[in-house]
Amino acid sequence: MDWDKIRLFYEVAEAGSFTRAGEHLGLNQSSVSRHISALERELKVPLFHRHARGLILTEHGDILFRTAQDMLRRIETTRSQLVETNELPTGNLKVTATVGIGAMWLARRVSEFLNLYPEVRIQLIVTNEELDLAMREADVAIRLRRPSQPDLIQRRLFTVHYNAYAAHSYVERFGEPTSLEDLDNHRIVCLGGNQPSFILAVHQLATMGRDPKDPRPRHFVVNDSLALRMAIESGAGIGMAPAYSMEGNPNVTQVLRDVETPSLDSYMVYPEELRSVARVQVFRDFLISKAQRWAH
Known part of the structure; x- marks a missing residue:
């Protein structure tokens, strides 16, 4: 299969229409449509269901799309490895972190990293959902539990x-609880909503x-730790x-100091294929250095 045709197919699948893909590629709609029709004839399978509101991948089209996506990901990784050096990390780094760590820990330290490595551009995605690193929804993740995927470092x-x-x-008005039983007479504020159960569990006073x-x-x-x-x-209360x-x-002020409270270990994880990418290496080392004082 011709790589140019596969790349064009990928752009059409991403855009969901011949017209939008053509605008992105600098081609007219009819030219894009002809190329896709030629690819379908070559493969002897339909790749799209054509509807008035746009294009939908067929089962065969979905298989080709996932293959093309993987090819593009590998090409980008190879390009990064070829153009980067350990002395001058460069390029885009997409990082995902939980809301708390991303907004209240990492964001406070990112300026120092950017001063050290001005050619690296960071996109931070703050969410408690675990994005799929294998599908490159992010390059690096900071998570509050060990990853279950075996191919992640x-x-x-x-x-x-x-x-x-x-x-x-609050303490001046209502007093300070000294035991869990005292909480029965206090206002409780907590995290809720659509959150991972292990995160909700540590907030349940x-x-x-x-x-x-x-x-x-x-x-x-x-449902937001910053708002809490x-x-x-x-x-508003004790939380x-x-x-x-x-x-x-x-x-x-911290209250209930003598009460045993929960904890979670944080992990930096990234795909094996990014192990030797310089911007990932320096970001990893930077995080580890900043985490030292919180290591225990």
């Missing part, structure tokens, strides 16, 4: 300790020291938060 970064916090203004079937009332539930942090800081997000915050 993993490096433990640090332990994320979760503690109970309250604003000074409502059930700590109680029967899970009889939880404490939750006075404020939010702001709620705690403003005095769980990672230590790195509250360290040095003059508006809050």
